[in-house]
Each structure stands twice: as C-alpha cells, then as structure tokens.
Amino acid sequence: MNGPPTVRSAPSSAPPGRYIPGMDTTMVALVIPLVVIQLVLLAWALWDLSRPDRRVRSVPKAVWAVLIIFVSIIGPVLYLLFGRDES
Secondary structure (H helix, E strand, O other): OOOOOOOOOOOOOOOOOOOOOOOOHHHHHHHHHHHHHHHHHHHHHHHHHHOOOOEEOOOOHHHHHHHHHHOOOHHHHHHHHHHEEOO
16 A cells, blocks of 8 residues: 655765765766866956956957857857957
C-alpha cells in the first residue's frame, strides 16, 4: 500500500556535505573558475569602456557594450585586445 516516501541517502563515495543527485563535483570544480573569470572580464571591460576618456576602434561604444555583455567570454577579450584605442 502507500507508505511514507523513502529517503535515499548519499552514496558512500560522495563527499561530505549536501548531496545533489546527478551533480558531478568535478564539473562544478571546472565551471566555478570559468564563471569567476567571465565575471571579472565582463566587469573590467565594461568599466574600461565606460570611462569618458576611453576611445574605441572601428565600432561605437554601444556596439562594444552589447558584444561585451552578450558574447560570453569572447566579447570582453575581443574588446580588451582589439577594441581599445590606445593612441
């Protein structure tokens, strides 16, 4: 018949702490540094772009802002390498 639901415990090989079924801790260990790098690059590129004295090459600042925000890790890297006019 219908009894109380059974509670599954974490496998014995799981690290201590919260167990989330289907979560691979190796994947989390790789994703977290990438997310941190992405956020740092995003903040740095947007800060640099927003400076009033900053001049950019080839496209307007608004286009660079869209690229930085929406093109993941590549947008900020492209801006920092090729978008800034250092002259």
